[in-house]
Amino acid sequence: MGDDVFKEFKEHSVAEFFKKNRQMLGFSGKVRSLTTIVHELVTNSLDGAEEAGILPEVKVVINEIDRDEGIYRVRVEDNGIGIPFKHLGKALGMMLAGTKFHRYVQQRGQQGIGAAGVTMYAQLTTGKPIHAVSGYKGVKVSCDISIDFKNNRPVVSNVVKEPSDWHGLIYEAEVGDVKYDRGVYGVYEYLKRTAIANPHAQITLIDPSGEEFVFPRSVFEVPPKPKPVKPHPLGITTHDLIDFCHHSRGYSTLNQFLVNEFARFSQKKLVELRELLPDIDFKKHPHQITWEEADRIVKAFRKMKWIAPSTEGIYPIGEEQIRTSMKNILDPEFLEVVERKPSVFRGGIPFIVEVALAYGGSAGRRVAGRSTSDIMRFANRVPLLFDAGGCGITEAVRSIDWKRYGLKNFDELPVAVLVNVSSVHIPYTGAGKQALSSEDEIIGEIRNALMECARKLQRHLQGKIRERERATRKRAVSKYVNQLASDLSELAGCPDKRDWIVQQLNEIIEQKYGGTRAKMIAKKEDGEEVLLDEETG
Numbered sequence: 001m002g003d004d005v006f007k008e009f010k011e012h013s014v015a016e017f018f019k020k021n022r023q024m025l026g027f028s029g030k031v032r033s034l035t036t037i038v039h040e041l042v043t044n045s046l047d048g049a050e051e052a053g054i055l056p057e058v059k060v061v062i063n064e065i066d067r068d069e070g071i072y073r074v075r076v077e078d079n080g081i082g083i084p085f086k087h088l089g090k091a092l093g094m095m096l097a098g099t100k101f102h103r104y105v106q107q108r109g110q111q112g113i114g115a116a117g118v119t120m121y122a123q124l125t126t127g128k129p130i131h132a133v134s135g136y137k138g139v140k141v142s143c144d145i146s147i148d149f150k151n152n153r154p155v156v157s158n159v160v161k162e163p164s165d166w167h168g169l170i171y172e173a174e175v176g177d178v179k180y181d182r183g184v185y186g187v188y189e190y191l192k193r194t195a196i197a198n199p200h201a202q203i204t205l206i207d208p209s210g211e212e213f214v215f216p217r218s219v220f221e222v223p224p225k226p227k228p229v230k231p232h233p234l235g236i237t238t239h240d241l242i243d244f245c246h247h248s249r250g251y252s253t254l255n256q257f258l259v260n261e262f263a264r265f266s267q268k269k270l271v272e273l274r275e276l277l278p279d280i281d282f283k284k285h286p287h288q289i290t291w292e293e294a295d296r297i298v299k300a301f302r303k304m305k306w307i308a309p310s311t312e313g314i315y316p317i318g319e320e321q322i323r324t325s326m327k328n329i330l331d332p333e334f335l336e337v338v339e340r341k342p343s344v345f346r347g348g349i350p351f352i353v354e355v356a357l358a359y360g361g362s363a364g365r366r367v368a369g370r371s372t373s374d375i376m377r378f379a380n381r382v383p384l385l386f387d388a389g390g391c392g393i394t395e396a397v398r399s400i401d402w403k404r405y406g407l408k409n410f411d412e413l414p415v416a417v418l419v420n421v422s423s424v425h426i427p428y429t430g431a432g433k434q435a436l437s438s439e440d441e442i443i444g445e446i447r448n449a450l451m452e453c454a455r456k457l458q459r460h461l462q463g464k465i466r467e468r469e470r471a472t473r474k475r476a477v478s479k480y481v482n483q484l485a486s487d488l489s490e491l492a493g494c495p496d497k498r499d500w501i502v503q504q505l506n507e508i509i510e511q512k513y514g515g516t517r518a519k520m521i522a523k524k525e526d527g528e529e530v531l532l533d534e535e536t537g
């Protein structure tokens, strides 16, 4: 009987796996699927431009082919470095292939699944290959690409090559089971947020109605080129260590591998480690390390004292950049931006938190004509639109006692909170990369930054209340000026002085209740307000 069961024993490729489990890549729900497609392609475009030191220009065009059937054409064009022809098929038509997975570097892409995932989705929902045009080092190539799922191999056809100075990538696909939507989970919102966190990029969207939206560039400097960094011994798991060892090249012993591949790993540290683990053979080839050995090494790392990891290789958006883009896109009445100092989570992974709090203008969302607060989450400048409930960033924002800062109904205020976490290793909760796990240190940093912003907002709002009260009083008192001046001038027997009295009274009111001289108002001991002039003040 058992033999029959194993007749069906088969191996599967990673492409077949994701074909069955496309929701793991974010392909679930019509609106979300379309946003995921745009997200994967746009993150690649931004990475591809920045890596070559080019200010990114990305154009997204979405055409409706059959709305009832949910079929659309998506086209994303960038001015990046392009992809050399020999890698083009694999880059866009093979799962787990790319330039980023094996490096410890802060980029938007990490896994080498994104683009091929979109190619897969197009194929599964419309049966059509995708069309790509790549301009790289003087050659422009256009071709069609699909995936051979069984072998996880790209199938490239209709190749046309021509010389050209143009560089960049155009990726075009016909996809089904999607829907274009202007709501909070849609492509428009995604691109708007991408623009907020990437003010150095020029992003254009042409939506299915033909309307063009341009999120213009407001910062004209290319962010520094991300530098690969070595992992810190306290920042890795047993699984990571095994993975690094098995993929290592050029080392014949574990000794060499550890000293060269980890940050802060000196010969002295190696001696210390070997003393802690005398029965492990550190002369063996790194490919031969066992799970048990890796596990003991990682545990020994945690018992040793290490210099904190260096924070180079982490690039936040930058305080000034956030300020410029928030002003540009939200035009708020109040804005505070805080960039925290680099910190470390899990003992060995450095990160930087940036927070902005905007009030008024187009900050927040309008739902059925009413304002609501908006939490904009980002990881390495990529907007996270989905799975908000299970995200550490949401948890941190929700944990603030906003009432303490005079914001009674936080949910109903025209407030936008931006949180960006930058790291070479973002602790996502799943392969869909939409939520951060609740690391205590990250939550703590976000909370501190938020409280700093909230205190400033509180001061701003209190100032506004005082301003309003002053204006009301001014209006109330001004009503009596004319009558009072007439009565006074008559009483004093000099009716010709009426206008002069009006002028004097108005001046007094202006001094007392006008905005600019407000600081000249002081309180006497009995609580009465008096006006101080420059000399007495």
Ligand SMILES: Nc1ncnc2c1ncn2[C@@H]1O[C@H](COP(=O)(O)OP(=O)(O)OP(=O)(O)O)[C@@H](O)[C@H]1O
Residues within 6 Å of the ligand: 040, 044, 045, 047, 048, 049, 078, 080, 081, 082, 083, 091, 092, 097, 098, 099, 100, 101, 108, 109, 110, 111, 112, 113, 114, 115, 116, 117, 168, 169
């Ligand atoms: N627009 C582009 N410009 C330049 N290179 C690109 C572009 N799009 C994709 N690539 C190349 O193709 C590779 C595969 O892209 P893909 O999106 O599948 O993976 P990734 O970006 O490395 O990681 P992730 O799965 O996290 O997105 C990239 O690593 C990059 O080398």
Ligand SMILES: [Mg+2]
Residues within 6 Å of the ligand: 040, 043, 044, 108, 109, 110, 112, 113, 114, 115
């Ligand atoms: Mg990618």
